[in-house]
Amino acid sequence: xxxxxxxxxxxxxxxxxxTDLKADSEKMVLGLEVFNNKAMCSTCHVLxxxxxxxxxxxxxxxxxxxxxxxxxxxxxxxxVMPAFGEEGLLTSDEIDAVSYYVAHSSEK
Amino acid sequence: xxxxxxxxIDTSKRNFLTGSATLAGVAAATSVLPISIAKANHEDSDxxxxxxxxxxxxxxxxxxxxxxxxxxxxxxxxxxxxxxxRNVYIRNNMPTMTDAQIGDRNKWKLSVEGVKKPKTFTxxxxxxxxxxxxxxxxQCSGNxxxxxxxxxxxxxWRTGAASCILWTGVxxxxxVSACGGIASGAKYMTCTGVDAPKDLDPxxxxxxxxxxxxxxxxxxxxxxxxxxxxxxxxxGPLRSVPPGYFGINNxxxxxxxAFTETESDVKYMKxxxxxxxxxxxxxxxxxxxEMPVKSWIVRPTDETGVxxxxxxxxxxxxxxxxxxxxxxxxxxxxxxxxKAKFVGxxxxxxxxxxxxFEANLAPGSHNxxxxxxxxxDSQPELRYENRRGYAHNGWKDHSVNVEVV
Numbered sequence: 001x002x003x004x005x006x007x008x009x010x011x012x013x014x015x016x017x018x019t020d021l022k023a024d025s026e027k028m029v030l031g032l033e034v035f036n037n038k039a040m041c042s043t044c045h046v047l048x049x050x051x052x053x054x055x056x057x058x059x060x061x062x063x064x065x066x067x068x069x070x071x072x073x074x075x076x077x078x079x080v081m082p083a084f085g086e087e088g089l090l091t092s093d094e095i096d097a098v099s100y101y102v103a104h105s106s107e108k
Numbered sequence: 109x110x111x112x113x114x115x116x117i118d119t120s121k122r123n124f125l126t127g128s129a130t131l132a133g134v135a136a137a138t139s140v141l142p143i144s145i146a147k148a149n150h151e152d153s154d155x156x157x158x159x160x161x162x163x164x165x166x167x168x169x170x171x172x173x174x175x176x177x178x179x180x181x182x183x184x185x186x187x188x189x190x191x192x193x194r195n196v197y198i199r200n201n202m203p204t205m206t207d208a209q210i211g212d213r214n215k216w217k218l219s220v221e222g223v224k225k226p227k228t229f230t231x232x233x234x235x236x237x238x239x240x241x242x243x244x245x246x247q248c249s250g251n252x253x254x255x256x257x258x259x260x261x262x263x264x265w266r267t268g269a270a271s272c273i274l275w276t277g278v279x280x281x282x283x284v285s286a287c288g289g290i291a292s293g294a295k296y297m298t299c300t301g302v303d304a305p306k307d308l309d310p311x312x313x314x315x316x317x318x319x320x321x322x323x324x325x326x327x328x329x330x331x332x333x334x335x336x337x338x339x340x341x342x343x344g345p346l347r348s349v350p351p352g353y354f355g356i357n358n359x360x361x362x363x364x365x366a367f368t369e370t371e372s373d374v375k376y377m378k379x380x381x382x383x384x385x386x387x388x389x390x391x392x393x394x395x396x397x398e399m400p401v402k403s404w405i406v407r408p409t410d411e412t413g414v415x416x417x418x419x420x421x422x423x424x425x426x427x428x429x430x431x432x433x434x435x436x437x438x439x440x441x442x443x444x445x446x447k448a449k450f451v452g453x454x455x456x457x458x459x460x461x462x463x464x465f466e467a468n469l470a471p472g473s474h475n476x477x478x479x480x481x482x483x484x485d486s487q488p489e490l491r492y493e494n495r496r497g498y499a500h501n502g503w504k505d506h507s508v509n510v511e512v513v
């Protein structure tokens with residue numbers, strides 16, 4: 001009986017873990033898509049995980065920005081970098097995804 | 109158990125993403141790994157830690173913020189007025205043009221517009237129009253950003269995104285004469301760099317800067333820097349030098365000189381480099397143009413080691429932007445000010461001046477500060493808070509704490 005209880009508890013938490021994992025993976029996929037295609041971040045930035053070697057903005061593998069730092073600069077822009085949020089170039093889901101993707105892909 | 113779960117998660121992510129990369133049409137599918145070993149990129153390209161395009165710089169003198177954001181240590185700008193070229197900071201908005209892109213330097217072209225007879229000159233032709241040498245302070249608009257507490261974006265410079273340079277080139281007024289004078293209605297001198305990569309929107313990527321028209325009378329277009337042909341990394345083969353104006357106005361890889369009725373409408377002029385309150389931005393705020401009066405101590409500092417008690421020479425530099433420095437005062441206790449002595453030759457109001465103050469320092473902690481005055485303006489105690497951390501000239505943040513034994 002006790003083993004049965006533990007089994008259900010583990011199953012219960014596993015469900016949430018798997019849900020989170022799925023959400024994270026989906027974010028990473030969308031983030032990569034936004035990075036390389038819709039926002040074309042790869043034109044200007046180095047990010048080895050995305051295979052990009054752009055030489056205009058900072059090297060993201062060196063900079064290792066936090067998710068919040070990426071989000072802020074993606075929304076507001078900086079120098080030649082467009083204000084993807086303020087100019088409505090990306091949706092809020094896309095901004096979330098690309099921020100998550102860059103923060104989790106730059107070399108730690 | 110926990111480790112095993114994490115390992116499983118990572119593996120699943122990698123597999124999933126590798127697949128997705130193919131779906132997204134990304135060529136580098138096999139390199140899609142979320143996390144790997146930390147290693148700064150500049151270590152890859154050069155064991156000295158400098159990016160390839162400036163391997164010739166003095167690594168020991170420099171602090172590398174990013175590949176295109178590199179400042180000199182406080183004590184590395186030298187004490188002989190002119191900054192050694194290997195120690196001069198790097199701040200480039202666009203990738204540095206290569207020799208291949210530049211081609212034969214003497215055939216480099218400059219078009220001149222907004223004049224009575226618009227013309228295109230080669231560098232060889234410009235060299236025939238006239239020549240002069242001027243000393244100016246070249247300073248990034250954000251020099252001192254590292255002192256701002258609200259964490260403005262950009263390189264966290266303290267004092268080292270500044271240098272004093274000897275430039276040789278042609279006075280802009282000689283070019284104006286050769287083109288029959290400035291067209292009527294012009295209010296600005298607008299300089300355009302040709303270093304923006306072609307795949308970027310030119311309105312966002314072109315470094316084009318306008319300064320008030322009369323600045324042309326003192327400006328030069330330079331092909332030599334501290335006695336050597338202007339290096340590509342500093343904007344070679346031709347760069348505008350509007351003396352007393354922040355670095356961004358000294359346009360690199362110069363391809364066009366124009367006299368215009370309005371300020372340029374590119375992003376680098378219209379909205380970037382604007383000194384706006386924290387939380388606000390826009391073209392209505394002042395542009396980073398004339399540099400304000402400023403000074404800082406270069407020796408002794410916490411970088412220069414232990415200070416022995418007794419007689420100490422406190423040395424530094426002072427700049428007045430477009431105005432001549434009239435005096436510098438030094439404090440060794442954070443409040444009492446005494447005049448410092450100017451030393452070395454006077455290289456004109458656009459160069460910085462060296463100052464030295466002889467003090468007797470007792471053992472203990474000392475706060476050493478300097479405060480310069482130019483054209484009736486003195487450095488304020490505090491910085492002017494602004495969104496991007498520009499134009500910091502407050503003396504307090506620039507002071508140094510030293511331990512005297």
